[in-house]
Structures are given as C-alpha cells and as structure tokens.
Amino acid sequence: MSNQFDIDNVSKLASIELEETEKNKLSQDLSIILEHVQAISNLEFDISVDEVFIHPLEKQLNLQEDVVEEFLTHEEALSNAPESKDGKFIVPPSME
Amino acid sequence: MQYNPTIGIETHVELKTNSKMFCRCKVVDTEEPNVSLCPTCLGLPGALPVPNKKAIEFITLLALSTNCKITKQGMFHRKNYFYPDLPKNYQISQFDLPVGINGSLKIVLNDQEAEVAIERVHMEEDTGKSTHMGTGRIDSATSTALDFNRSGVPLVEIVTKPVLKTSLEAVAYIEELRQLVLDLGISEGKLEKGNLRFDANISVANSESDVLGTKVEIKNMNSLRSLERAIDYEIERQIKALNNGEIIAQETRHWDEGKEVTKPMRSKEGSADYRYFSDPDIPNMVLDEEFVNIIKSKMPKLPYQKRLELMQTGLSIGEANILSKSNDWIVKLFHDVYSTTKNSSSTYNWITGELQGQMRKVEINELPSWFKADSLSEIINLIESNKISFSSGKVILAALLVKNVTPYDVAKEQNLFQENDSEKILQIVKNVITENSEVVVRIKNGEDKLIGFLVGLIIKSSGGSINPSIAKDLLSKELEE
Amino acid sequence: MRIENKSIREINSLFQKKEIKPSELYKQVFENTAQSESVLHAHLKLFEEDNLNKVKLSDERYIKNKSLGLLDGIPIAIKDNINLKGYETTCSSKMLSNYISPYSATVINKLDEQQVLYTGKTNLDEFAMGSSTENSAYGLTRNPWNTECVPGGSSGGSAASVAARSSIAALGSDTGGSIRQPASFCGLVGFKPTYGTVSRFGLIAFASSLDQIGPITKYVDDTRIIYHSIRGFDPKDATSVSDKPVIIPSNKTAKVGVIKELMEEGVSEDAKNEVEKIIKLLKAQGIEVIEVSLPLIKLAISIYYLIAPAECSANLARFDGVRYGLRADGKTSYEMMERTRAQGFGSEVKRRILLGTYALSAGYFDAYYGKALLARKKMIDEFNQIFKQVDYLISPTTPTQAFKAGEKTSNPLEMYMSDLCTIPANLAGLPSISIPTGLSKEKLPLGVQIISKALTDDSLLDFSEMIEKEVAFKEEPSDWIK
Numbered sequence A: 001m002s003n004q005f006d007i008d009n010v011s012k013l014a015s016i017e018l019e020e021t022e023k024n025k026l027s028q029d030l031s032i033i034l035e036h037v038q039a040i041s042n043l044e045f046d047i048s049v050d051e052v053f054i055h056p057l058e059k060q061l062n063l064q065e066d067v068v069e070e071f072l073t074h075e076e077a078l079s080n081a082p083e084s085k086d087g088k089f090i091v092p093p094s095m096e
Numbered sequence B: 001m002q003y004n005p006t007i008g009i010e011t012h013v014e015l016k017t018n019s020k021m022f023c024r025c026k027v028v029d030t031e032e033p034n035v036s037l038c039p040t041c042l043g044l045p046g047a048l049p050v051p052n053k054k055a056i057e058f059i060t061l062l063a064l065s066t067n068c069k070i071t072k073q074g075m076f077h078r079k080n081y082f083y084p085d086l087p088k089n090y091q092i093s094q095f096d097l098p099v100g101i102n103g104s105l106k107i108v109l110n111d112q113e114a115e116v117a118i119e120r121v122h123m124e125e126d127t128g129k130s131t132h133m134g135t136g137r138i139d140s141a142t143s144t145a146l147d148f149n150r151s152g153v154p155l156v157e158i159v160t161k162p163v164l165k166t167s168l169e170a171v172a173y174i175e176e177l178r179q180l181v182l183d184l185g186i187s188e189g190k191l192e193k194g195n196l197r198f199d200a201n202i203s204v205a206n207s208e209s210d211v212l213g214t215k216v217e218i219k220n221m222n223s224l225r226s227l228e229r230a231i232d233y234e235i236e237r238q239i240k241a242l243n244n245g246e247i248i249a250q251e252t253r254h255w256d257e258g259k260e261v262t263k264p265m266r267s268k269e270g271s272a273d274y275r276y277f278s279d280p281d282i283p284n285m286v287l288d289e290e291f292v293n294i295i296k297s298k299m300p301k302l303p304y305q306k307r308l309e310l311m312q313t314g315l316s317i318g319e320a321n322i323l324s325k326s327n328d329w330i331v332k333l334f335h336d337v338y339s340t341t342k343n344s345s346s347t348y349n350w351i352t353g354e355l356q357g358q359m360r361k362v363e364i365n366e367l368p369s370w371f372k373a374d375s376l377s378e379i380i381n382l383i384e385s386n387k388i389s390f391s392s393g394k395v396i397l398a399a400l401l402v403k404n405v406t407p408y409d410v411a412k413e414q415n416l417f418q419e420n421d422s423e424k425i426l427q428i429v430k431n432v433i434t435e436n437s438e439v440v441v442r443i444k445n446g447e448d449k450l451i452g453f454l455v456g457l458i459i460k461s462s463g464g465s466i467n468p469s470i471a472k473d474l475l476s477k478e479l480e481e
Numbered sequence C: 001m002r003i004e005n006k007s008i009r010e011i012n013s014l015f016q017k018k019e020i021k022p023s024e025l026y027k028q029v030f031e032n033t034a035q036s037e038s039v040l041h042a043h044l045k046l047f048e049e050d051n052l053n054k055v056k057l058s059d060e061r062y063i064k065n066k067s068l069g070l071l072d073g074i075p076i077a078i079k080d081n082i083n084l085k086g087y088e089t090t091c092s093s094k095m096l097s098n099y100i101s102p103y104s105a106t107v108i109n110k111l112d113e114q115q116v117l118y119t120g121k122t123n124l125d126e127f128a129m130g131s132s133t134e135n136s137a138y139g140l141t142r143n144p145w146n147t148e149c150v151p152g153g154s155s156g157g158s159a160a161s162v163a164a165r166s167s168i169a170a171l172g173s174d175t176g177g178s179i180r181q182p183a184s185f186c187g188l189v190g191f192k193p194t195y196g197t198v199s200r201f202g203l204i205a206f207a208s209s210l211d212q213i214g215p216i217t218k219y220v221d222d223t224r225i226i227y228h229s230i231r232g233f234d235p236k237d238a239t240s241v242s243d244k245p246v247i248i249p250s251n252k253t254a255k256v257g258v259i260k261e262l263m264e265e266g267v268s269e270d271a272k273n274e275v276e277k278i279i280k281l282l283k284a285q286g287i288e289v290i291e292v293s294l295p296l297i298k299l300a301i302s303i304y305y306l307i308a309p310a311e312c313s314a315n316l317a318r319f320d321g322v323r324y325g326l327r328a329d330g331k332t333s334y335e336m337m338e339r340t341r342a343q344g345f346g347s348e349v350k351r352r353i354l355l356g357t358y359a360l361s362a363g364y365f366d367a368y369y370g371k372a373l374l375a376r377k378k379m380i381d382e383f384n385q386i387f388k389q390v391d392y393l394i395s396p397t398t399p400t401q402a403f404k405a406g407e408k409t410s411n412p413l414e415m416y417m418s419d420l421c422t423i424p425a426n427l428a429g430l431p432s433i434s435i436p437t438g439l440s441k442e443k444l445p446l447g448v449q450i451i452s453k454a455l456t457d458d459s460l461l462d463f464s465e466m467i468e469k470e471v472a473f474k475e476e477p478s479d480w481i482k
C-alpha cells in the first residue's frame, strides 16, 4: 500500500486549517512515520477486530444505575464560554 | 416506464430514563437552557462516559420485542464529525456490534397484517440544540445559540431494511413503533416533542430492474402528516427526474414544511467519513443469557398481541388495530364490557364512538371513579334486550359521566324503559287509528311515509316509553286488515 | 539531612513527633523553588500563597494529634493535565491558556481527603504528547542534573519539581512512558500502575486505553503511599477496575526475566550495563534470572503510534472553541473551529491528530488502526505466556540517558524511539516502575524498569523496594542550584 497522504482531506476531517508550509512539513513527517508503521499493515492475524476487547485487561463494562446527580450549576457550565447570551453558548452561524 | 419506490426508515426514539445516557444529569424538559449539565455531557476536558443501565435494559426490551437477535458482546463506538452542538465532536453510538440485528415488526396495512423487516436497533446519545439567530431565516443567520440540556440523552435508533413501498406503509410502521415504545414503557412517545424522530431513505427503480435506485435521505419530518407528504413528494420528484433522463444524486434533502417540497441540504464538506472506532473509554458490553432472560421476564403485552386478543372477540383487524393504539384503560374497558355483553361490535362502537365523544364534550380525559365497566355493559344489554331505546342509552351514559348513579336508576327516574307488552301497545295503536281515520285512508291510498307520522303519535301518546319497532309492526298489521 | 530529602514516612513521623511543622517543610520547598524555577521552569503555576491557610490547619492537626494520615501536610506537585477545581488546566497548550476547571479529578478528591498540599501545576509536553517537555506552549523544562538536558517527558515538569526538591512527590500521567522516562532521566522512582486501578476521571485524555496516572517520587515507599491513596474503583470511570490486588512472590523466591528484545541494538551500553548490574545483584540474592523473548515488542512503537494517535484524534476533537478555551475568528462555526484548532495546537499535537485521523479514515482503517488492535492483542497474549514462567520482567527504562534539549526535535521518529522500552507495558495495561540505579560518566541518572502482571502492583512495589535497598542510590542533583 502506498502512503499517498491526502493532507487536505485529512486536515479537513480533523478540522484543522493548515498553511502551505505547514502542510508540506506535516506531509513529510507523516510519510516518515507511516513508513515506519508499515510493518504492521503487512502482518496477518488469526483473529478479527470484533474479537478484541477494548480494555487492555479485557474487562467487561459495568453499567451505572439510572440515578440523577447534580454536577455543574448553570453558571459553572457557562463559566469558560468564549461567548454567551441569554444562558446559551454563542458561535458563528453553523448553517452555511 | 414503470417505477417501484423503495423506502427505509430510520427512527430515533428518546428513552424515558431519569438520567442521561453516559452521565447522571437529569433528563429535563425545559426551555431554560444549559441547566442540566456536567463535565461529561458538556464535553469538558477530562470527563468520561459511563453507560446507563436502565437505557440498556430499555433497548434490550425493544430489540427483543422486535424479534431482533441480541448481540452478546456489544460495543460502543465513536462516530466522528465536527458540529458545534456535538460537544465532544464525536457521538457515542454503535457501529458493527449493535444491541439487536435482523428483527421484524408486525404492522397493520390496509386492514391486513404486514411485517416490516428491521435491520438493526442500536444505542446512541443525543446532541445539543442549535438555534439559528439573526434574520429569522436559517440561511441568513448571524449566529447560532447552543443549549446542551439535550446533550447525552439516550436515544435508540431503529433502522428498517429498505422494504417499505408506500408512504402509508411508512405511516403505519411509525404508528406501530410508537405504540410499541409506549407499551414497553421506554419512551414518552410524543412526536410533537421529538421523542420519536424519523428520517426516510427513498429510492425508485425501474420495475424491470432488480437493483435499487439511488438512495436519497429525507430529514426534518416532524409529524406523520409530513412523513406521508414528504415521501409522496420525493417519489414523484424522482420519477419525474428519471423520466426526464436525469440522474438522481445521492444526497440528503430537507422537507420544507411550509412549501411542502424536499430541498437539497447544503452538504458538509466532503462525503461523510465518520471514522468509527470502538470507544476506548467504554469496555465491551456483555449482554449474556441471564441478562436477556431477566429482560424477557419484564416484557409486557405487545401491540400485536393486544390486537390478536381483540380480534378473538370478533373485531375486524382494522377495529382491533385502532383499539390497540388507544389508551390502556380503553382496551381494558373493552375487554371488561365485552366479557358481559359478548357483543364485540356494539361494545366497540359504544366505546370508540359514543363514550369517547361524550367524554370530549364534558372535557374529561379519564372515566370518573364511580364509572364501572358493568355500567356500560348494562346500558348495552338494556338496548340489546329492547328495554330502552338507543337514544335513551346515550342519555343514561351522559348522566353516568357526571354523577354517581346506576343506569337502572337513570332509566327509572327519567322514565326511559320501553313498553314491550304487545297487548298494551296494540290498545294504543288501535286508539291512534281510530282518532286519525283520514290519515289511515291516505296511507291506504299509497302515502306510505305517513306511517312514520302515526308511529310518532303512538310513541308520543305513550309518553315515549313504547318500543318503536314493536309499535311499527303492530301498526302495519292493523293497517293491512 | 535536609527534611525535603527524607521519605514521606519519615517526614510524617517528624510531624507527629512535632519536631517539625508542615508549614516549615512547605516554606522550605518554596525556597528551593525560588532558587531553581527561573532556570528549570518545572511549573506552570505555583500555589504558595493559595495554601497558607491549609498549611496552618495542617500544623494545628499535628499539634492536636489529629492528623489525617501519612500525606497530611505533604507538598505534592500536580501535572497540568489533571483538573483541580477552580484552577487553570492548560495541558501546556495555547488551546487552554485560560481554561479554569469547574471540577476536580477523582485522584485530587482522594488526595484532598488527606489534606495534601499542592505546590503547583507542572509543565508537560502539550497534551502529554512528547518525551522531553520541549513541546510546551509555555517553554521547555530543564533537567535538574544538567540544565542543558531535557528532564524527559511528558511529565518532565513533575520529575524536575521532585528532583529539585520543589515538592516531595508529584503526580504524572503515563501513556507510553511519560512517568517512567522522566523519572529515569531525573534519578527518581516513576510508577505506572495497572491500567484501571487509578481513576482517569479528570485527567485530560491523550489516549484513553493507555493513559494512567501515577506518582513520581524519590523513594519506592513514597510511591506506595501515594498509589494507595489514589487507587480504587471509580464509578465515574467505566474503565476503572474493582479487582483485588494479586500477590506474587517479592522475595528470594521470585523469578525474573530479562527481555531479550530490549537488550539489543537501539539501547545504549550504559543502559544495558545498569540492567546487568541489577541482574548480578538479584542473582547474588539467590533470585533466578532468565532471558525471555517477546517478539512482538519489536513492533510496540508502531502499534503505539497508530493506537495512541487514533484515540487522540477523537479525544482532542472537543477542543473547538465552542464552549471553552481559545476561540479564533471565523465567518461560520466550521471556519471558527478549523482556525481555533490551527492556532491552539502545537505541531506535535497536530502531527498526531492527523496521523490518527488518517489511520481511522475510510480505506485505511483495516491496514492501520485495525491491524494495530490485533497486534496489540497478540502482544498481550505474549506477555500472558511469559508471566507463566516469571514473576517480573526487567529492562532498561530508556534506551539512553537524558539527552540535550533540541537534540531530537527535528526528527519525530527519533524522539518516539526514546519510549521503546516503556510503551509495551501501556499497550498491555501492566504495572511498571522505573527505579534509579546509578549515574553515567556524564553524571546523568540511569534507571531500570520492572514490569509485572496486571494487578500485582503491590508485589511489584515490594520487589522494587528490595532492589532499591540493595542499590542504595543516594546521589542528588545539584545543577539546579543557582
């Protein structure tokens, strides 16, 4: 598999705007890293991803009871907001 | 050319838990923004999700009741996309190991039972709510306001296979699903509150082709009416386009409620690449046999089972379907009344027609405490045995809704019992004939409609207590002589 | 001996005997900081003034013989990726330059119960991504043994703080060696507990399946005391475990394996010599030491640099300028988010987010992230097999001693290699400790790493303490004194 790294697509997916010089440097770095990790993609294993436990100790999930707890006050929730109005967070329009 | 539409429905059902899906914040129904939040549902740095046991029980109930195969070892995945009302910029959802797969739901369509194939039932979390502010039109908003109260509320997504053919089938499916979640007690099921939200995937294909056409996703249908209209509109739009030789674009369209058209939604850059991967904050979830059996033991009567029971009383599938989607007390009342009347048709008519009509008139939502099923049975039985007239039955029912009395007392008090003794009625009939000899002559000369006039006089002279059909029979006999 | 050089148990006993007061120790560590901080830059924030009342109360408790335990009045530094309610948590990122956490991490709540005194928040590689504490938006931290060298990372500030006696102990976080490697570079004990035994709630996630909070201390016993006070099942962390500790032999009957793959090329002679030294010492005790092989360890760095970036690409998606932290201008929300993330993240963070995004993206998932998951699982199996033969595994903690600042910043892969020995324990969720064993010719500390099977943390600490006694490493850094 080639390491054609589509930096524009990846930065879009990651929602990070990149300048041209940054793009070149990052593409280069990432190609080197991908070259290194390539060894893994060529391996074959006798198990499938679905059989792998996500917890490294292969623990099962403990569920939580449906009990209400209070945590943040309204003021605490908005305390770090870059912009807010009438108790809501404000951002530039999200409908383009 | 002939085209066949194919429809698949994705429904999000908001579950009726006390706390949210991955934190213990209260699920609230309020206009006051940002009042039920914690680091987890606000996506603060360092916060972690812990799934809600009740929500998992609820989705398992739903998966079992739709005949799904339960995935023994389920997983939660992260669905990655950037949107300001999605606090973590990933939604915790389920991807290739959902709670249930390959199920079905029995529905009633055109007075027949049909089955809708279910592809999957999975668990996920809701997002926050965006309000686009500015000029009032979303496409010229100057800013967006965010309320995260809804963020993290548990949702179950139920996806049908692409098997539905018409908008009516889609509506019947949603009606059945809504009744199911109500009967399971897992959701408020209010469409107007967004407790059930549905998207439709629609494609049309040449009827000679065995591959499906290009799929178009329709969003923003807030009622059954808009679901029906949007589907009809979209099918027609696609057929027209195909007839014009156009190619259908795979896209997401938005149902414009006001203009009653579907419009393409401006797609977010690029095609969706959600980069699903198992959420490393949430270990694998094992739903073993023991757990499933406990859930099975909590299974209530399902809508199709209620329907079957009702049909065993002699109701048609259509009647049974309507009744099965009524409030629990109505279904129970039907069974209780039927057990003494043994007349499903009149029981059904009295309950779905007169009783609910009168209740609306006096503006009550539930029966008064003194109103017993036996009272309604008594009214029906009195009518059936000709002891009172149908209209007297209505009068008695009205009285029962406002005061604690028995049907017998009302009939007695208001003199509603009918005279069924032929001897006595014959005497009255004879008197009326004698007193109205010129009318009798006219009847004999062919003026048949005057018979009704005489029947009226007979009943009137008895003070209204005469059984009109007996009076009419006796009058006809007398006139023939 | 200066009191700040003593162990926590010794200090506590002096407190109890009223030979010294917590306020005196507190004053002393801040005097040390005053001397070193401008050179070392171990801390992002110091809490000296904030705690004066707390110190006084601690003094009073000891006077009344009502102290709250071994950690009452002990000054401890906290890595700045652990939330402390009411204080900034910056993760050394511009993204969170003025973010004030409205809640505390579970580990902080636990330390609060014992009235620990926080000295400050320590510097780190931005979002814990790095091995030298050079990737901090607020400037690098220097090694107290030689200020031209890095202290290691990402918990470099925590290690430098303890090494310079600015705090008695510190909390760090370890995703691929971020506690053990700086501890080794700074001549300290660094411990990464079994995954899940310490709650991650309130630790700003880098890679959720690998991250674990742990102590950096001068002595193994200090590590034990802190570990015991922060561990325990937390209902707020679904990955936290409630299992009881597992006990294995920690005396002469223990069996030790030397990891063959970590004694080969890529590891300096110095580092190997330290391991040989310890092996000799163990054998002298009558402990059996054998060579063992874990072939997949050779792939550990590759596995790690797919799994950690993949997880981080999602973990760091929440930093978008919407609800907190930096916000850049933008005509639309999307533009605002893209610019915020462009301005807020440093280049190493961007590199890992993009790498992880790529490894998860359509068409590449199976070849990269998916394969890494499988390889990880197989590596865990290898560990499980080996632990049927031996109780402990020994290796160098780091391939080299502390390197010079700027030496490895141009080639990311070279920097990544410095975690060669520590990464496997994170991938397998195993407890792992680095203990200082000696100094190199250049007078820089060297250490060895010991790994044991999951949940045997207590035995690992006992075993390490035995080695610690035998080694009797007593050196102190001096370069930090102006």
Ligand SMILES: [Mg+2]
Pocket (backbone or CB within 6 Å): B124, B157
């Ligand atoms: Mg969904």
Ligand SMILES: [Zn+2]
Pocket (backbone or CB within 6 Å): B020, B023, B024, B025, B036, B037, B038, B039, B040, B041, B042, B152
């Ligand atoms: Zn919450």
